[in-house]
Amino acid sequence: MKAVGIVVEYNPFHNGHYYHVTQSKKITNADVVVAVMSGPFLQRGEPSLVSKWHRAKMALQSGVDIVVELPYVYSTANAPVFAEGAIFLLDALQCDAFSFGSEEGKLEPFINTANLIEEHNEEYNALIKKYVSTGTSYPQSLYYAYEQLKQKKNENYIDLSKPNNILGYHYIAAAKKFNLSIQPMTIQRLHAGYHDAINETSTIASATGIRKEIFQKRNVEAIRNFVPNSTYVHLVEWQQQFSKFVDWDAFWPLLKYAIMRYNPENLRAFADVSEGIEYALIKHVKHSENFSQFMSDIKSKRYTWTRLQRMLTHIFTGITKDELHQFKHPTYIRLLGMTKNGQAYLSERKKNLELPIISRVAQAKDQMLQIDIRASEMYALGVELFSQKKIDGDYKTPPIRL
Amino acid sequence: MKAVGIVVEYNPFHNGHYYHVTQSKKITNADVVVAVMSGPFLQRGEPSLVSKWHRAKMALQSGVDIVVELPYVYSTANAPVFAEGAIFLLDALQCDAFSFGSEEGKLEPFINTANLIEEHNEEYNALIKKYVSTGTSYPQSLYYAYEQLKQKKNENYIDLSKPNNILGYHYIAAAKKFNLSIQPMTIQRLHAGYHDAINETSTIASATGIRKEIFQKRNVEAIRNFVPNSTYVHLVEWQQQFSKFVDWDAFWPLLKYAIMRYNPENLRAFADVSEGIEYALIKHVKHSENFSQFMSDIKSKRYTWTRLQRMLTHIFTGITKDELHQFKHPTYIRLLGMTKNGQAYLSERKKNLELPIISRVAQAKDQMLQIDIRASEMYALGVELFSQKKIDGDYKTPPIRL
Structure with a gap:
């Protein structure tokens, strides 16, 4: 069986995500879609709208076959570290390719950019440092340094001011760093910008826009057109049980x-x-x-x-x-859920995986995993405080099987 | 003017406390009663039933003239450290005497015990260490060591298994340690034991018994006979405002x-x-x-x-x-409130005090005081979380004037 990997947050899963999943599978001719998904705390430094279990269910009901958790150490890190954790895990799961959405849409400029920065790495870092020292923010300094570097060679490069291009670049850089065999692939993102508000004439909106709408209207109905039905159902279920969404x-x-x-x-x-x-x-x-x-x-x-x-x-x-900051790479595969198809894939590959698959965490000795458990417990405690209702702890919850 | 000092927690102020205040003033022929009172966290390691401001008001309306806060560093420490902080402050406030309630009731056995332990201090500590090393609890080890020491000389000693005798001994030891001129005095406690439940035929009950009754009955009416009317009024006011008492x-x-x-x-x-x-x-x-x-x-x-x-x-x-654990002794006098009489005393003595009087803490640089402020803020945050109501912070509250 052939697998394509994706890196996701699904906060919450929406129609744009659905497009990314189905296109990734189709273009790579894969049998299985494997998603590495952030746990309860996300890359932008926020708690997720609903629990990771709810988000995993949305994914499995909309085309994803296997959901594994990106450990907290990576999910809450800056883009380079986030990318390293995610791509390392997809390779550890023996995915043939990984597919990411980008503003760019074509792979070649990503490869060119990755090569350019690799070849002039010292100069690049010195430039960034120079800009930072003048009081410029880190992302802005990075952008200036990159613009200067691009003068070196006349090639197509990506626009590194776009958030999904940045992540894509770091995925490719991570695969290079670890010398992984997994192959990159990119899909043009549909038109919703990262921070755009929702647009009533479309069925595509960014997760940011969707969350904003949910918090403003305090109501899931308003975003029904922008998400698959399973997302809608799980959001309603969450609201009924815990009364509030998490921010x-x-x-x-x-x-x-x-x-x-x-x-x-x-x-x-x-x-x-x-x-x-x-x-x-x-x-x-x-x-x-x-x-x-x-x-x-x-x-x-x-x-x-x-x-x-x-x-x-x-x-x-x-x-x-x-x-x-004590880890070199992920040390386990934390399985959150799988479809029958996903299960067949894991059965096929299980014996050859180099990282252990963690299905239940009753006696976690692994330090990275202990951090994940603590993060999930803190999230659950936060929810309990406003809702007076408990989320089942990581200890109790077995992987979802669809 | 002549001042007598007392060390109190007033959690809450009750008829036994009233007896202690009036007797202390009468026997020492003092013009002013100065109380050093624990802040929001008490010597037994508990948050106080109501805020320190409410407790200070109870005291000022029942015979106390000046209430100063025992810093957190001392109020939450073991008996020796608690006593050092309290007695040091009473001496700093130029009290002529300090008066404590005890099971013993006579001063001479306290002096004998303090001398005995001072004279055989090394042996005493070695004995305690020996008992602790066998797995005996610290207070129990201390008691065994003391019983052995008492064989040295045929004198009247206090019973060191009684909680108020223990505190009294430490007050006297603290005055010795710092070489203070303040004079000890003790009053026999009325019959309620430290942990006794309330007894309907009496008007005296321990603070522990009173708190237990308040939490069981969720009602202040039940303890009305055991407290001055001002205590009753302030407890009712607290309950109306914050709905719950703190434990x-x-x-x-x-x-x-x-x-x-x-x-x-x-x-x-x-x-x-x-x-x-x-x-x-x-x-x-x-x-x-x-x-x-x-x-x-x-x-x-x-x-x-x-x-x-x-x-x-x-x-x-x-x-x-x-x-x-960075302090040698209290570094300020934190004034929580005073009567007109108390104010006259402070005006008389103000110029000669060796510690600064802190009335407002807008710009606290003192580290011990910063700890007090943090402790009060944590207490206020805890109250806010269950009541959705704010307690005015230490920053805003000026000393109470009656």
Whole structure:
């Protein structure tokens, strides 16, 4: 059996995702679609709208055959590290190819960009450093450095200011770094921009737009046209059970408490807490009524919104810099669910996999896995606090079988 | 003006306390009663029933003239450290005497005991160590060692198994240690034992008995006979405003979250977390539905209930071992409230006081004071979480003037 891998967050699964899944399968002529999906905390530094189990179900009912969890260590990291964890896992699952959506849509410019940056890596990093030292934000510095590098050779390169192009580039760079045999492939994204609001004349909207609509209208009906029916059903089910969808505002009382427990010095145990931001956190947290107010109080030109949110994610979960930065690559395959088709694939490959498949985590000794469990428990505790209802813990939940 | 000092928690202020205040003033012929009162977290390792401001008001309306806050560093410590902080402050406030309630009731046996232990201090500590090494709890070991020491000389000694005698002994030892000129005095406690349930034929009950009754009946009416009217009024006011009285069960969701954020190694940053108790904390916290269940899960012969609660207090507030153990003595007088009489006394003495009087804490640079502020904020956040109502922060609240 032939497998194509994809890297996803599904927050929540929508029609654009459905297009990506079916196209990836069709173009690569694969029998199985394997998705590496972020757990409860996402790459932009946010808790997911609904639990990872709900999100895995949406995926399995809409064309994905196997869902494995991207460990917290990677799912909450910057793009290069996020990509390394994800692509390493897809290769460990013996996928022949990985397929990503991009603004670019063609593979060749990605390869050119990856080669260009690899060949002039030292110069590239020196340029970035130079821009950062003038007070420019990291992503912006990276963009300037890249624009300069592109003058070296007259080739087609990707536009590295587009969010999905950036991720795509890092996927390819990760495969290079680990010397993996998995082959890249890209699909042109349908027209919804990453941050676009939903557009009533279309059935495609970004996950960001969909979440915004859900929180504004407090109602799943409003986004029904933009998601497969199974997504709609699972969102309704979540709302009935837990009353609210999860965002930082829902977790704000706990996050506030977590920050207030520290003096500034001790906050430095967390990733990305440096350069004096610890004083701003302590100063503003007491007087902020909600998460948005807090963010606008601590935001400065120096830090991107995403970096601040990732920092707050680690403070929320209590996972320190030392705990995060001790790993070279993923050490297990955490299976969240599979279809019959997915199961057949895993049976075929099981004996030759180099990483252990984790189906239940009753006695986790693995440190990376212990971090995942803690992150899921923190998420569950946050939900319990506002809903007075429990999410089954990672200990109890077996993989979903469809 | 002549001042007598007392060391109190007033959780809540009751008729026994009233007797102590009036007798102390009468016997010492004092013009002013100065109380050093624990802040929001108490010596037994518990949050106080109502805020420190409510407790200070009760005191000022029932005969106390000046209430100052015993800093968190001392109020949540073991008896020797608690006593050092309290007596040091009373001396700093130039009280002529301090008066404590005791089971013993006469001063001479206290002096004899303090001299005996001072004279044979090394032997005493060696004996305690010997008993502890056999697995005996610390308080029990201390008691055995003392019984042995008493054989040295044929004098009247206090019974060191009684909780108020123990505290009294430590007050006297603290005054000796710092070479203070303040004079000890003791008053026989009225008949209610420390842990006794309330007795309907009396108007005296212990604070423990009163709290138990309040939580069981969820009603202040039941304890009306055991407290001055001002206590009753302030308790009713609290209940109307915040719906619940504070105990560990009320703070349980936050405490649970705080513990779950740690791996065992990182929990060792907190005072009293050692000898493997960190693993028990992590193991049991996930499955405990409330504080009492958690305590009975982690309780073993090795640890007293009080020591465990103090440990949990520090985890709740986030105040680490290093932060706690950096001080030699109190560094300020934090004024919570005063009567006109108290104000006259302070005006008289103000110029000669060796510690600064802190009335508002808008720009606290003092590290001990920053810890107090954090502890009060954590208490306020806990109350806010269950009541959705805010307690005014330490920043805003000026001393009470009656």
